[in-house]
Amino acid sequence: MKSLKPQEKQLVLDYFFGLSDEQEKQWAQELLAQDGRAAVMLAALKESLGPLNNYDVEQCPDHLSQQTLEKLKTAKLASEVRLSELLRQEQNRPVTTRQSFWRGFVEMAAAAAMIVAVAGVTFPTLQNARSKYWQTKCAAQLGSVANGINQYSADNWEMPTVATTANSPWWKIGDQGSENVSNTRHLWLLVKQGYTDPQDFVCPARTGGKALKFDTAKAQAMSDFPARKYVTYSFRVVCNVNPTQMLRSEKILISDLNPVFEKLPEAGNGELNLKLCDMAKSSNSTNHRARGQSILCGDGSVRFVKTRNVGPSNDDIFTIRGTETYKGCERPCSEDDDFLAP
Numbered sequence: 001m002k003s004l005k006p007q008e009k010q011l012v013l014d015y016f017f018g019l020s021d022e023q024e025k026q027w028a029q030e031l032l033a034q035d036g037r038a039a040v041m042l043a044a045l046k047e048s049l050g051p052l053n054n055y056d057v058e059q060c061p062d063h064l065s066q067q068t069l070e071k072l073k074t075a076k077l078a079s080e081v082r083l084s085e086l087l088r089q090e091q092n093r094p095v096t097t098r099q100s101f102w103r104g105f106v107e108m109a110a111a112a113a114m115i116v117a118v119a120g121v122t123f124p125t126l127q128n129a130r131s132k133y134w135q136t137k138c139a140a141q142l143g144s145v146a147n148g149i150n151q152y153s154a155d156n157w158e159m160p161t162v163a164t165t166a167n168s169p170w171w172k173i174g175d176q177g178s179e180n181v182s183n184t185r186h187l188w189l190l191v192k193q194g195y196t197d198p199q200d201f202v203c204p205a206r207t208g209g210k211a212l213k214f215d216t217a218k219a220q221a222m223s224d225f226p227a228r229k230y231v232t233y234s235f236r237v238v239c240n241v242n243p244t245q246m247l248r249s250e251k252i253l254i255s256d257l258n259p260v261f262e263k264l265p266e267a268g269n270g271e272l273n274l275k276l277c278d279m280a281k282s283s284n285s286t287n288h289r290a291r292g293q294s295i296l297c298g299d300g301s302v303r304f305v306k307t308r309n310v311g312p313s314n315d316d317i318f319t320i321r322g323t324e325t326y327k328g329c330e331r332p333c334s335e336d337d338d339f340l341a342p
Contacts, residue, residue, distance in 0.1 A: 004037050006207050007289055012038050016045045131291060134205035135304045141200040142254060142296040148196035160189040170237055171264055171272050171328035171342040174227045183235050183341060185224045192219050201231045203256055203287040232287060234258040234340040239332055249298040252338050256285035256293035258318045261342035272328035284308055
């Protein structure tokens with residue numbers, strides 16, 4: 001049996017330690033109800049850490065608190081092995097006064113409680129700092145893509161586009177046939193012609209993404225990214241309007257990966273037939289652990305939004321208005337209906 005994905009493990013951990021917001025708590029509960037592996041992980045956490053609730057811990061002595069905090073400052077990112085070593089050293093340290101075994105044990109428990117308390121404050125802070133770092137790096141990459149689009153448009157008098165028909169599929173990433181059946185082919189032109197580095201199309205916050213090692217000769221023979229893992233952003237599915245008109249506008253061109261179409265059939269195998277569920281209608285992109293998504297607009301601006309409903313009309317950028325089932329060829333009826341896929 002395969003283990004849980006890293007983001008699923010993190011979701012269970014946050015839920016156990018009470019660090020989840022309301023939406024993450026709902027996702028965790030759904031995961032626990034649907035996936036036995038998640039339930040086993042939660043049970044193991046409760047079994048391992050539950051006994052800590054049975055200790056009647058005395059107030060930690062001031063001198064021990066000071067020593068513990070000083071050690072935390074010098075080893076704040078220490079592993080569990082290092083933590084065990086520190087506790088062992090503290091237990092074996094000679095003392096000037098005689099004390100009972102239980103008094104020493106209680107002081108150790110108090111020190112452990114202090115460490116847990118400090119970790120409870122430090123862990124969310126480090127998590128937030130890491131999230132901000134990935135958001136900043138993601139925004140920088142989308143800014144690089146925006147520069148590539150502008151340079152391509154200046155050289156070719158149009159945005160990077162390939163010819164499509166009204167019923168053309170937009171989900172078959174990696175198909176190298178003669179027909180344009182993927183919405184990512186438009187942006188592949190930037191890579192193929194050297195306007196943008198291929199690694200800029202892989203969100204740095206996402207696990208499972210893989211930067212394409214660029215081979216100029218090989219790229220010239222390709223019509224699209226080789227596979228989904230090489231492009232973890234979603235692009236605007238346009239209507240009949242000339243996409244070049246969206247330059248220097250506030251229309252959204254690119255976003256972090258659409259969660260609705262995260263799992264797709266292989267380009268050459270089968271057809272897409274996806275019906276929206278409640279979670280698919282509300283989830284943010286998983287690129288940033290569902291905390292939100294970066295979006296790139298036609299005017300070159302990049303921002304991180306915490307909801308998928310964007311703009312004055314509160315439009316859902318990951319679905320088409322009034323559409324519950326997707327076969328991979330649907331398009332919005334209006335350019336006011338933002339839709340980024342796959």
